[in-house]
Amino acid sequence: MNLSETIRLEGIQRRYRQGEAELDILRGLDFTLHPGEAVALVAPSGTGKSTLLHIAGLLERPDAGEVVIGGRPTSKLSDAERTQIRRTDIGFVYQFHHLLPEFSALENVMLPQLINGLERREAQNRAQDLLGWLGLPDRVQHRPNELSGGEQQRVAIARAVANAPRVLLADEPTGNLDVVTADSVFESLFRLIKATGLSALIATHNLDLASRMDRRITLRDGLAVET
Numbered sequence: 001m002n003l004s005e006t007i008r009l010e011g012i013q014r015r016y017r018q019g020e021a022e023l024d025i026l027r028g029l030d031f032t033l034h035p036g037e038a039v040a041l042v043a044p045s046g047t048g049k050s051t052l053l054h055i056a057g058l059l060e061r062p063d064a065g066e067v068v069i070g071g072r073p074t075s076k077l078s079d080a081e082r083t084q085i086r087r088t089d090i091g092f093v094y095q096f097h098h099l100l101p102e103f104s105a106l107e108n109v110m111l112p113q114l115i116n117g118l119e120r121r122e123a124q125n126r127a128q129d130l131l132g133w134l135g136l137p138d139r140v141q142h143r144p145n146e147l148s149g150g151e152q153q154r155v156a157i158a159r160a161v162a163n164a165p166r167v168l169l170a171d172e173p174t175g176n177l178d179v180v181t182a183d184s185v186f187e188s189l190f191r192l193i194k195a196t197g198l199s200a201l202i203a204t205h206n207l208d209l210a211s212r213m214d215r216r217i218t219l220r221d222g223l224a225v226e227t
């Protein structure tokens with residue numbers, strides 16, 4: 001395992017067809033996410049932030065280029081192997097929480113752990129700890145629709161890190177929240193990242209939040225550029 005990087009993107013190309021037109025979204029993009037760093041991805045809508053996160057998180061395959069995770073090239077791995085890496089090494093947070101509505105907050109955070117083979121009691125303890133850490137100790141038995149938007153995102157963050165991934169990929173995680181709530185959720189997220197030594201790549205439109213992270217990149221002509 002290569003300890004100087006968690007995710008390395010090499011020469012990533014992605015093209016979409018829209019009717020007659022071809023859109024070259026990523027044009028040979030290189031980017032390295034180092035251990036323990038939190039990087040903001042700030043770029044206008046439609047420039048390829050979500051595409052980049054999906055490719056980095058092995059949810060989508062690029063047309064060309066390599067995604068190296070923990071020193072391991074992933075392009076030739078089977079879907080099952082990619083799924084396994086996604087399950088153990090990568091956590092995702094989206095703009096909309098995508099929590100399972102029929103389960104409690106606690107159960108939503110337990111589920112990925114149970115799928116990963118943990119004992120019920122261990123999963124429950126860890127879920128309880130994480131939710132407490134994220135400021136929700138008293139809300140764990142509530143279902144998502146009984147929680148506020150900020151609380152829902154806190155549960156989604158807890159779920160994303162439930163299996164102690166090395167990398168957190170977040171796609172506008174506070175984009176759906178009012179400014180004050182966004183700020184407090186982001187603060188918790190940032191604290192969690194720093195306390196656990198996670199690496200994180202977070203797409204956001206909030207320049208104030210981005211300024212608090214270790215590094216900022218944008219997308220320009222299909223490439224990642226430091227700002």
Ligand code: ADP
Pocket residue numbers: 016017018023025043044045046047048049050051052
């Ligand atoms: P961002 O997250 O920065 O707003 P996206 O990565 O979602 O940008 O999309 C970048 C561009 O690629 C947009 O123009 C979008 O319409 C297009 N695009 C994204 N996914 C697809 C797809 N599956 N098929 C066709 N076009 C797509």
Ligand code: MG
Pocket residue numbers: 049050051171
């Ligand atoms: Mg997007």
